[in-house]
Amino acid sequence: MNPEFIGSAHNPNQFPTDQGREVAFAGRSNSGKSSAINMILARKKLARTSKIPGRTQLINFFSVGESHRIVDLPGYGYARVSASVQEHWRGLLEAYFKNRTSLIGLIVTVDARRGPKELDQVMLDWAKETHIPAVVLLTKADKMSRVGARALEIEAVQNLGVPAVLFSTRKHQGVEEARDWIWKWLGLD
Numbered sequence: 001m002n003p004e005f006i007g008s009a010h011n012p013n014q015f016p017t018d019q020g021r022e023v024a025f026a027g028r029s030n031s032g033k034s035s036a037i038n039m040i041l042a043r044k045k046l047a048r049t050s051k052i053p054g055r056t057q058l059i060n061f062f063s064v065g066e067s068h069r070i071v072d073l074p075g076y077g078y079a080r081v082s083a084s085v086q087e088h089w090r091g092l093l094e095a096y097f098k099n100r101t102s103l104i105g106l107i108v109t110v111d112a113r114r115g116p117k118e119l120d121q122v123m124l125d126w127a128k129e130t131h132i133p134a135v136v137l138l139t140k141a142d143k144m145s146r147v148g149a150r151a152l153e154i155e156a157v158q159n160l161g162v163p164a165v166l167f168s169t170r171k172h173q174g175v176e177e178a179r180d181w182i183w184k185w186l187g188l189d
Contacts, residue, residue, distance in 0.1 A: 003041040006069065008058035012095040015059070020067025021186050022102045026093075026123050027109030029075030032139035032169070036109055037062070037072055039169045040179050047072050057089070059096060068186045069102070076119045097126060105133050105185030107178065109167075112138040112152055116160060124160055134162045135181045142168035 009015050025033040034047035046062060060072040073096070074089045097103070106127045110116050116136070127134040136156055141149045149166050156164035163181070167174035183189040 003043055003046055003070070004063045005046060006061040006063050008060050009092070010058050012092065012099070015096070015100070016061050016069070018100060018102050020069065020102050021104045022061075022069035022071050022100070023105040023107060023182050023185055024071040024073055024096075024103055025107045025109060026073045027075060027139075028111070028114075028117060028119065031075065031109040031111045031114075032137075032167075033075065033109045034072055035169045036107070036137055036139060036167060036178070037070055039172070039175050040182065041070065059092060064186065065188060068188060070182070071096075071103075076123075097130075103132060105135075105182065107135055107137055107182070108162075109137045109139050110156070112141045112144050112149055112166070115152060116156060121160065124162055128161070133185060135178070136160055136162055136164040137167040137174065137178055138164055139167045139169075141166040141173055142171045 006016055007014070025037055027033050037047040038044055041062070041064065047060060057074055059074065062070045062072070064070055073093060108120055108123050110120055124134055138149065138153060138156060144152070153164050153166050165174040165177045167178060180189070
């Protein structure tokens with residue numbers, strides 16, 4: 001497998017053809033979506049990363065095989081962008097989630113230090129209602145104590161109702177487990 005950037009979409013008419021299978025990464029701004037994608041796909045600079053919340057402003061599509069894609073979505077919640085930009089993102093995400101038939105899995109990134117927030121639960125509720133399997137990546141787990149991270153993992157599974165994976169790009173923690181979920185959904189296992 002040789003992951004490649006396919007393109008970015010500012011509007012729904014720029015989405016790639018809706019065929020095959022894709023797994024989307026969603027989460028709050030600066031929760032580690034793009035870093036997780038790079039680590040899972042073993043490509044350092046495939047998805048653009050930044051310490052500034054709100055850098056991912058388009059829906060970015062990456063090929064991971066013939067008609068198999070990973071999708072990096074703009075973050076929700078806090079970002080230093082105008083209200084009109086946030087409104088545009090909301091509409092773009094709504095169009096993606098409402099109409100995308102090739103979406104077969106959802107990864108929700110949650111900063112382990114912050115825990116799940118209301119918008120994370122909204123995203124997981126949507127996945128449940130539409131029968132899209134989801135997994136939560138508790139990112140930046142290396143910045144917590146082992147006991148605290150493990151307690152959060154257990155709490156996340158109980159409260160959110162989906163599997164949770166402790167994940168750290170620095171320590172390569174949870175990478176194989178996350179990759180296994182994604183490959184299973186894409187039919188690449």
